Amino acid sequence: EPEVTQTPSHQVTQMGQEVILRCVPISNHLYFYWYRQILGQKVEFLVSFYNNEISEKSEIFDDQFSVERPDGSNFTLKIRSTKLEDSAMYFCASSGTGYNEQFFGPGTRLTVL
């Protein structure tokens, strides 16, 4: 069964460093998302991506964040200058249409020291 994959599973970085989180969505999906979950809190929407552009972003997704689909398979989330409060699990998801169920990856645990 096709699945969404994410790498790395765990990333430790120093405050101020840039990180890139990688995702490979399900191949025939058209909608891509990033969510995050701070430990003990609910899952929060960050950004949605469709037709090679951001379709929606949350207040969390400020200028420090960017997304890219550099080729036909990868979908990346970049944080330019990490802050302590960026420590969280980051989940990538993809969907065939905007209204369909979303398939989530296993997540990347980002720890900012």
Added chain:
Amino acid sequence: SQQGEEDPQALSIQEGENATMNCSYKTSINNLQWYRQNSGRGLVHLILIRSNEREKHSGRLRVTLDTSKKSSSLLITASRAADTASYFCATPYNQGGKLIFGQGTELSVKP
């Protein structure tokens, strides 16, 4: 907001019992989705019920939707220890599909 709010926040039952979780939302929806999250893991889609459906089954799962009350319920029958997880409802906010999650119901099934 399209936010789903689950109730109860926590539920503890014995293996073999049924578990019922409820979800309320605020505005009109295209569909409502239920997800499960095992501790520290990604979310797994369980079931999607469209706004013109009233009930849907999938294995031991039964979901109902009452659009007049803006509420949904998820019933897990004959629960197992492996059902221990957090359960979330969510609705796509718009055609772009942004999902808004609530705090979830933390289900504990004791063997």
